[in-house]
């Protein structure tokens with residue numbers, strides 16, 4: 001992808017100047033006879049906010065899971081920070097799944113302790129600040145929360161890691177439109193400098209001004225990718241309209 005990385009710390013520059021932060025070559029994932037990712041190539045530089053768009057079932061979640069190191073049954077080459085999926089790549093990645101794996105009955109406070117135990121790079125104070133900023137109470141149980149409230153807790157947990165790559169799978173689908181801007185601001189405000197964020201979403205319009213670049217997928221392949229500003233200039237239309245146009249063609 002033709003992108004210009006943001007400034008980054010000198011120690012990070014070495015790793016990313018010659019190699020993309022995320023690099024995928026010929027990635028194929030099959031569930032039985034169904035092909036979810038089909039010989040997919042992708043390179044994501046550091047310091048970017050990238051939207052992962054595409055129709056239902058085109059492979060977005062499968063790609064994120066594979067990058068997160070949660071799905072090992074693939075062919076092709078995957079590198080995150082130069083590492084194949086495994087303990088070293090996982091240490092660099094904060095992944096927010098589309099379905100929460102947190103137990104329903106626990107309190108938010110327990111989730112903070114859990115993340116603190118699980119991830120060496122988890123910043124509990126930062127997560128607390130985000131959760132309070134969303135107006136949520138740490139003593140609440142997850143099962144007492146609405147979908148949108150739970151999403152805010154999950155976003156806070158995911159963004160409070162000092163990760164290099166943030167993989168967010170539809171992080172704000174349950175958040176009301178008025179609150180989406182606020183949650184996006186918090187996501188971006190908590191992005192570590194030099195880190196990249198890959199966010200799978202159907203809310204193209206809501207994220208349009210937030211994204212540096214997009215990857216549009218179809219049938220397990222990359223259909224279109226590029227800088228949002230370049231695509232808008234080239235097509236003379238909004239990202240939302242471009243998305244609809246490429247899907248109609």
Ligand SMILES: Nc1ncnc2c1ncn2[C@@H]1O[C@H](COP(=O)(O)OP(=O)(O)OP(=O)(O)O)[C@@H](O)[C@H]1O
Pocket residue numbers: 031034035036054055056057058059060061062063
């Ligand atoms: N565990 C699974 N077992 C079998 N097939 C699966 C499984 N998970 C996904 N698939 C299939 O793989 C394909 C890609 O699914 P995936 O969830 O990656 O799509 P997606 O782009 O994230 O969709 P959505 O926008 O609806 O979340 C689909 O055809 C889906 O039916």
